[in-house]
Structures are given as structure tokens and as C-alpha cells.
Amino acid sequence: xxxxxxxxxxxxxxxxxxxxxxxxxxxxxxxxxxxxxxxxxxxxxxxxxxxxxxxxxxxxxxxxxxxxxxxxxxxxxxxxxxxxxxxxxxxxxxxxxxxxxxxxxxxxxxxxxxxxxxxxxxxxxxxxxxxxxxxxxxxxxxxxxxxxxxxxxxxxxxxxx
Amino acid sequence: xxxxxxxxxxxxxxxxxxxxxxxxxxxxxxxxxxxxxxxxxxxxxxxxxxxxxxxxxxxxxxxxxxxxxxxxxxxxxxxxxxxxxxxxxxxxxxxxxxxxxxxxxxxxxxxxxxxxxxxxxxxxxxxxxxxxxxxxxxxxxxxxxxxxxxxxxxxxxxxxxxxxxxxxxxxxxxxxxxxxxxxxxxxxxxxxxxxxxxxxxxxxxxxxxxxxxxxxxxxxxxxxxxxxxxxxxxxxxxxxxxxxxxxxxxxxxxxxxxxxxxxxxxxxxxxxxxxxxxxxxxxxxxxxxxxxxxxxxxxxxxxxxxxxxxxxxxxxxxxxxxxxxxxxxxxxxxxxxxxxxxxxxxxxxxxxxxxxxxxxxxxxxxxxxxxxxxxxxxxxxxxxxxxxxxxxxxxxxxxxxxxxxxxxxxxxxxxxxxxxxxxxxxxxxxxxxxxxxxxxxxxxxxxxxxxxxxxxxxxxxxxxxxxxxxxxxxxxxxxxxxxxxxxxxxxxxxxxxxxxxxx
Numbered sequence: 001x002x003x004x005x006x007x008x009x010x011x012x013x014x015x016x017x018x019x020x021x022x023x024x025x026x027x028x029x030x031x032x033x034x035x036x037x038x039x040x041x042x043x044x045x046x047x048x049x050x051x052x053x054x055x056x057x058x059x060x061x062x063x064x065x066x067x068x069x070x071x072x073x074x075x076x077x078x079x080x081x082x083x084x085x086x087x088x089x090x091x092x093x094x095x096x097x098x099x100x101x102x103x104x105x106x107x108x109x110x111x112x113x114x115x116x117x118x119x120x121x122x123x124x125x126x127x128x129x130x131x132x133x134x135x136x137x138x139x140x141x142x143x144x145x146x147x148x149x150x151x152x153x154x155x156x157x158x159x160x161x
Numbered sequence: 162x163x164x165x166x167x168x169x170x171x172x173x174x175x176x177x178x179x180x181x182x183x184x185x186x187x188x189x190x191x192x193x194x195x196x197x198x199x200x201x202x203x204x205x206x207x208x209x210x211x212x213x214x215x216x217x218x219x220x221x222x223x224x225x226x227x228x229x230x231x232x233x234x235x236x237x238x239x240x241x242x243x244x245x246x247x248x249x250x251x252x253x254x255x256x257x258x259x260x261x262x263x264x265x266x267x268x269x270x271x272x273x274x275x276x277x278x279x280x281x282x283x284x285x286x287x288x289x290x291x292x293x294x295x296x297x298x299x300x301x302x303x304x305x306x307x308x309x310x311x312x313x314x315x316x317x318x319x320x321x322x323x324x325x326x327x328x329x330x331x332x333x334x335x336x337x338x339x340x341x342x343x344x345x346x347x348x349x350x351x352x353x354x355x356x357x358x359x360x361x362x363x364x365x366x367x368x369x370x371x372x373x374x375x376x377x378x379x380x381x382x383x384x385x386x387x388x389x390x391x392x393x394x395x396x397x398x399x400x401x402x403x404x405x406x407x408x409x410x411x412x413x414x415x416x417x418x419x420x421x422x423x424x425x426x427x428x429x430x431x432x433x434x435x436x437x438x439x440x441x442x443x444x445x446x447x448x449x450x451x452x453x454x455x456x457x458x459x460x461x462x463x464x465x466x467x468x469x470x471x472x473x474x475x476x477x478x479x480x481x482x483x484x485x486x487x488x489x490x491x492x493x494x495x496x497x498x499x500x501x502x503x504x505x506x507x508x509x510x511x512x513x514x515x516x517x518x519x520x521x522x523x524x525x526x527x528x529x530x531x532x533x534x535x536x537x538x539x540x541x542x543x544x545x546x547x548x549x550x551x552x553x554x555x556x557x558x559x560x561x562x563x564x565x566x567x568x569x570x571x572x573x574x575x576x577x578x579x580x581x582x583x584x585x586x587x588x589x590x591x592x593x594x595x596x597x598x599x600x601x602x603x604x605x606x607x608x609x610x611x612x613x614x615x616x617x618x619x620x621x622x623x624x625x626x627x628x629x630x631x632x633x634x635x636x637x638x639x640x641x642x643x644x645x646x647x648x649x650x651x652x653x654x655x656x657x658x659x660x661x662x663x664x
Binding site: 015016019029046051058062078079081115118123144152 | 381
């Protein structure tokens with residue numbers, strides 16, 4: 001946790017400006033939904049739109065407050081994040097969803113996630129980790145799907161048992 | 162019902178062999194997962210929640226109690242030997258504990274943490290058993306407007322207590338509240354913010370959000386830091402037992418830590434880190450050898466660790482009696498209750514006394530098991546700490562997605578896990594606290610329900626919210642929590658000390 005000390009660099013904190021902008025958009029979306037709901041007739045003293053309207057207003061205020069703090073505190077020196085390793089981890093998560101969508105099953109899809117994450121943390125080879133990960137996930141599938149009756153997605157490998 | 166009769170009934174429930182087994186499994190799993198670096202109790206509980214889906218309610222909640230306490234023990238082991246506190250409440254433990262480990266006194270540090278946690282946990286659980294029926298009696302008379310005020314108080318204290326500024330805390334809270342809107346409104350049947358996606362009609366799962374924010378967000382932050390974060394494990398040298406002097410120096414800090422931790426944890430003020438900081442400061446002042454502080458003083462481990470565990474038991478007071486979670490871990494525990502269609506609160510004591518008191522009794526048992534198991538097994542836990550980071554985080558992501566798929570086998574759910582994981586990364590990167598998001602998601606719909614109930618009784622007159630003295634007091638406290646730091650700044654010209662994030 002860094003303290004909000006005044007930074008040496010000039011200009012507003014761009015990252016928090018973006019956050020303020022995102023909050024403003026979220027406020028509009030919630031507010032629009034509340035407006036849509038207020039057009040629907042319901043039979044209660046307080047309709048489904050009241051609470052969203054309050055939250056939308058709160059979000060708008062917070063967008064403003066974040067923008068003000070971004071200007072007042074100025075640009076912060078944050079350590080640079082490494083894009084490459086992050087891309088591997090995200091690729092692992094997205095790849096898992098895609099593989100599951102094509103019916104590859106839990107073991108293969110999650111084995112890929114394991115291998116890509118290990119790669120992101122600098123440990124290869126991808127293939128070796130994929131095989132080990134898939135084997136591990138196959139065992140996990142057997143334990144959880146058969147033993148604890150969790151409905152995990154099955155693919156060609158899982159149908160063998 | 163008489164407290165002791167109820168509690169002994171609970172002990173009977175907890176002592177059934179199958180429930181003892183659940184407690185044992187929970188304790189072992191909780192410690193094993195909690196000891197992994199970077200994983201705090203909140204994530205431990207969220208990751209292990211799906212395992213309990215198919216068990217019966219009593220057994221799974223008892224297992225939960227074991228996971229909760231086990232995760233705390235594991236967390237302190239990690240902070241002493243690795244100097245990577247899995248949660249902010251162990252920061253102080255890491256401060257002195259890691260110094261002790263470096264000086265070759267890791268064994269006594271672990272021992273004083275374990276025994277101190279046992280003492281604090283036991284006393285605080287007695288406190289919980291004694292105080293809960295009284296609060297239940299008071300809470301029975303609360304109207305919906307009082308409950309609403311209570312939740313507003315929880316919102317403000319959680320956002321003000323966590324994070325580096327109130328703006329940041331409130332931002333996190335409102336993100337959580339917005340996520341809580343998603344799904345079908347139970348009173349009017351209208352779908353809100355679901356954009357025609359059928360998977361969103363049921364709303365956002367608390368466990369999905371918590372696992373994403375804590376596990377995926379943390380993994381992304383660590384991988385993005387690259388070589389910045391390197392860790393050294395301190396080997397445990399010599400005896401794990403404390404010598405005579407260690408005992409003499411430890412027992413008073415244990416008790417003082419307990420009496421700081423339990424009341425603060427039991428108030429709807431959120432967070433176990435404040436009592437740990439207070440306890441550290443107190444022990445530093447009272448210590449006969451103040452020079453040792455900063456170089457591995459055993460008091461600096463004993464006191465804060467006791468305060469931490471006492472506060473963790475204290476947090477269960479508002480959770481069980483009022484249904485009010487004041488920490489991320491408690492919010493996930495609440496989700497655990499809800500998966501069985503139960504809502505903690507005064508009514509649960511009346512409708513399911515066996516379950517509530519069985520849970521409280523199993524806290525004692527879990528605590529005892531941990532004391533017996535932990536020190537002999539310290540070698541095993543140390544080996545868990547040595548798992549290389551690529552495999553550790555690979556495994557964390559495997560279990561995070563396993564839990565999500567187990568709860569709801571849908572790809573949309575996995576997509577949400579990814580999106581919330583990115584949210585968690587952004588929140589961490591810009592110092593926004595995580596806990597208020599989780600608390601907002603679970604408490605938002607409950608607060609709305611109470612608000613609408615109150616307004617329905619008054620036929621839409623908003624003044625009803627401010628007519629009960631209980632509600633007025635609670636609103637005043639909320640205002641104090643929110644504007645207190647500002648007033649502190651105005652009067653003293655210094656920034657108020659704020660707690661760190663719980664994750």
C-alpha cells in the first residue's frame with residue numbers, strides 16, 4: 001500500500017482518471033437501467049428502480065471524487081508491469097474457456113491453463129507442463145466428479161472413465 | 162434457551178464422529194492452503210467452499226469453521242517463515258516473526274503464534290458463546306429500518322477501515338453494490354442489468370467474485386511484478402519448543418492481545434488488522450527490552466497473533482447474530498450459509514439452534530486440533546512453502562477455475578471469473594481495497610430488501626428511516642466512520658492512520 005504522497009512528476013494521475021471515467025460510464029449504465037425500470041408498473045411502494053438510482057448517483061459522485069484526487073495527488077510513480085508474463089496468464093485463462101467451448105473437457109483445458117501460467121512465471125517447457133497439468137487435472141476430475149459429484153465439463157479423456 | 166444447555170447440545174453435535182472428521186479435514190485443508198504464500202483466509206475459504214457443496218449443512222459448516230481457523234494458522238506460519246503476509250492482519254506478525262526466524266528462533270516464533278492463537282481463539286469463542294444470545298435478544302426487536310441502518314454502518318466502516326483513502330474504499334464498495342444489482346429483483350420479478358444474458362439472471366456469485374478478485378487478481382499482480390518480488394524461506398532451526406523465558410514473556414501479550422482483538426472484531430467495524438497494530442504498539446511500550454523490538458521480540462509475535470485470532474472469532478459475532486459480514490472472509494462464510502438457504506441472524510438461533518451451537522462448539526474443537534497438529538507438522542507446512550512459484554500459481558488458477566466450474570458449470574461463469582480477475586488486478590494496481598467489493602455484493606441486496614420493507618410499512622415515507630433511536634445512533638456512527646478521518650485531519654493537520662487491505 002503506497003501512501004498518497006504528492007508525487008514529484010507533474011500532471012494528473014492518468015490511471016485514476018481512467019478509473020473515474022469508467023465509474024462515470026458505470027453510473028450511466030446503472031442510471032439508464034433504473035430509468036428503464038421506472039417505466040414498468042409494479043405494485044409495490046418502492047419499485048425496483050429506487051436502489052439502482054441511489055447507486056447511480058453515488059457512482060457519479062465517486063467518479064467526480066476520483067477525478068479530483070487524480071488531479072490533486074498528481075501522477076504517481078508505479079513500478080512498470082511486465083506485459084509478456086501477464087499475457088501468458090491471460091492466454092491461459094482465455095484458452096481454457098475456448099478449449100472448453102470446443103468440448104475438450106476439463107483435463108485438457110485446465111492442463112493448458114496450468115502450462116500457460118507456469119510459462120508466465122518463467123517455467124517451461126510448455127509441453128511438459130501441459131502433459132503434467134492435464135494428468136493432474138484428470139485425477140482431480142476423477143476425484144471431484146466421481147467422489148463429490150461436482151458437474152465438471154467432460155471431454156474425450158473424461159469419457160474414458 | 163440457556164446458553165450452557167445450548168452449548169452442550171452443540172458440543173454433542175460437534176463430537177459426532179463424522180463431524181469430528183469434517184473438522185479435522187477442514188483444519189488440515191485450511192492450514193495447507195493458508196500456508197501457501199499470498200493466500201489469506203478469505204481466499205482459502207472461497208477456494209474450498211465448492212468442496213462442501215454436496216455435504217450436509219451441519220457437516221459442511223463445521224468443516225468451514227476448521228478451514229477458517231486453519232487458514233489463519235497457516236497464514237501466520239507463512240508470514241513468519243517467508244515474510245509474505247497472506248493478509249494484512251499478519252503484517253505485524255511478519256514484522257517480528259520473520260526477524261526471529263532469521264535469528265534462528267523460528268521455532269519459538271511459530272510456537273508462540275500457535276499457542277497464542279489457541280489461547281485467544283478459545284477465550285474469544287467463549288466470548289462469542291456468551292455474548293451471542295444477548296445480541297440475538299436485542300436484534301429480535303430490530304425493525305427493517307434498524308437493519309438498514311446497521312448495514313449502512315457496515316458499509317461505511319468497511320470502506321473507511323480498508324484501503325488508503327475513504328474515496329478508494331467507497332469506490333470499491335459501490336462497484337460491489339452495482340454488481341449486487343445484477344439479476345432478477347425478487348420483489349417485482351424484473352431483471353436488472355442482465356442485458357438479456359440468461360446466466361446473469363441469478364446474479365453474480367459471491368464465491369466467483371471473491372475467487373476472481375483474490376486468486377486471479379493476485380496472480381496477475383504477482384506475474385506482472387516479474388522478478389521484483391523474490392522470496393526467501395527461513396529454515397526452522399533448532400527446537401520448536403519455547404523455553405521458560407519465552408513462556409514468561411508470551412503469556413501476558415496473549416491475554417492483552419485477546420482483550421484488544423475480540424471487542425474490536427465483534428463491533429461492526431470490520432477488519433482484524435486494527436487490533437494487531439494496537440497490540441504491537443502496546444507490547445512495544447510495555448516490553449522490558451524495547452531494544453529487541455524490530456530485531457525479533459517474541460512479544461511482538463505473541464500479542465498481535467493473539468489479537469488477530471481473537472478478532473477473527475469476534476467477527477463471527479455480527480455474522481452469526483445479525484447476518485452482518487464485516488470482512489471479506491465473513492462475507493464468503495455468509496455465502497456458505499446461503500448455499501443451504503439459511504440466513505444467519507437472530508432467527509437462525511431459533512430455527513436451527515443445533516446447527517449454530519454445533520458450529521460454535523466445533524470452533525473450540527478446531528482450535529484444539531490445530532494446537533495439537535500444527536507444531537508437530539511444521540516440517541510439512543515448510544515443505545508447502547517451498548513449492549516453486551510457477552507451480553504454485555498454476556495450481557491456484559487450476560483450483561480457482563475448478564471451484565467456479567464445480568459451483569456452476571457454465572462458460573459465462575468462467576468469463577466472469579476472468580473479467581473480475583482483471584478488475585482485481587486494476588484495484589490492486591491503483592491501491593483500491595478488495596474487501597468492500599465483496600461485502601458490497603453480498604450486503605447490497607440485503608440492504609435493499611430491508612430498505613424496501615421499511616418503506617413499504619410506511620407507505621413510501623422516507624422519514625421512517627430516521628425515527629427509531631437505534632437507527633439514528635447507527636447512522637451517527639456511520640457518519641463518524643466516514644468523516645472521522647477528515648475531522649482528524651482538520652483538527653490535527655495529520656492524516657489519520659488507516660488500515661491496510663485484507664487479502
